[in-house]
Amino acid sequence: MKLVFERMGFNPxxxxxxxxxxxxxxxxxxxxxxxxxxxMVKNNFATADRFIYLHSDICRSELDIEIEAIIxxx
Numbered sequence: 568m569k570l571v572f573e574r575m576g577f578n579p580x581x582x583x584x585x586x587x588x589x590x591x592x593x594x595x596x597x598x599x600x601x602x603x604x605x606x607m608v609k610n611n612f613a614t615a616d617r618f619i620y621l622h623s624d625i626c627r628s629e630l631d632i633e634i635e636a637i638i639x640x641x
Contacts, residue, residue: 584613587638591616594623594633604632 581589593608595601601620608618625633 581636582638584615586641588641589613589616590618590637592619592621592635592637594621594625594635596623596625596631598622600631 589612591608591612593604595604604620608616612618623633625631627633
């Protein structure tokens with residue numbers, strides 16, 4: 568899996584992690600992609616963010632990964 572992800576602060580479009588609780592569910596089509604995705608998460612998200620990784624049959628065939636976010640005020 569070739570993962571292209573550009574780091575831009577705490578991800579443009581997502582609320583500031585110092586002001587909001589951020590939880591992400593990451594669905595992976597291929598379990599073998601987990602180490603690459605975990606490294607991407609480590610390099611691009613806040614340490615306070617929470618993550619759940621699930622092996623899943625993603626609906627859109629062109630996707631290998633899908634990320635769902637739940638964001639609430641602190």
